Every structure is written in structure tokens, then in C-alpha cells.
């Protein structure tokens with residue numbers, strides 16, 4: 001199935017970038033928890049990846065949702081770093 005949720009890619013990138021400045025646990029488990037929390041607050045953006053269109057669609061999605069994504073990611077990092085699940 002050539003379908004991906006581009007929001008997943010972008011949230012993953014934002015978490016990685018924002019975690020560089022954070023002094024919290026960055027293990028796979030915590031990062032996955034952060035990703036799940038952030039993605040639950042954001043709309044899914046599924047695109048088909050035929051014809052190599054993924055990147056232009058990804059760009060449009062980022063522009064439309066950049067502020068929302070940053071807020072959701074920051075809140076998710078905050079929540080998990082205060083209460084890591086381990």
C-alpha cells in the first residue's frame with residue numbers, strides 16, 4: 001500500500017529537532033510516547049506516494065499545520081518528560 005500519513009513523518013522530525021534542546025529522557029520508548037500523544041492531537045494527512053508527489057504534498061501540509069504541530073509536539077514532550085512511562 002503506497003499510502004503514508006505525512007503527519008507522522010513531520011511529527012517525528014519535529015520531536016527529534018526539539019529534543020536536542022531538552023534535558024529529558026530520549027529513549028525509544030519515550031520518543032514513541034511523545035509521537036503518539038502529538039499525533040492524537042493532530043489531523044492525519046494521508047497521501048498516496050505514487051508519482052513521487054510525496055514531497056510537494058509534505059511541504060503543503062507543513063505550511064498549513066506548522067504552528068499546530070509545534071504546539072502539539074511541545075505539549076507531548078512536556079507530558080512525557082514529566083511522567084516517563086518507565
Ligand SMILES: [Zn+2]
Nearest residue numbers: 025026027030
Ligand atoms: Zn525514556
